[in-house]
Amino acid sequence: MDRDMLFExxxxxxxxxxxxVEFYKGLSEDSDEQELKTLFxxxxxxxxxxxxxxxxxYMKMKEEGD
Numbered sequence: 488m489d490r491d492m493l494f495e496x497x498x499x500x501x502x503x504x505x506x507x508v509e510f511y512k513g514l515s516e517d518s519d520e521q522e523l524k525t526l527f528x529x530x531x532x533x534x535x536x537x538x539x540x541x542x543x544x545y546m547k548m549k550e551e552g553d
Contacts, residue, residue: 490552497545504538507531 488496508531515527 494545494548497541497548501538501541501545504534504541507534508538 511527511531511534515524515531518524518527
């Protein structure tokens with residue numbers, strides 16, 4: 488895989504993780520049941536961890552390429 492394709496893959500993954508965070512946050516906010524609110528909040532937190540890691544790796548690759 489060439490470098491441009493790798494960067495594009497990371498951009499797509501970052502976008503998808505961002506969407507997942509918002510999706511789970513929305514479900515948590517819209518839920519009437521506390522148990523579901525908690526569950527969806529935990530899912531959002533996990534997705535935020537994934538997002539953070541992807542961004543970190545992306546920036547590291549960008550820096551190494553410069």
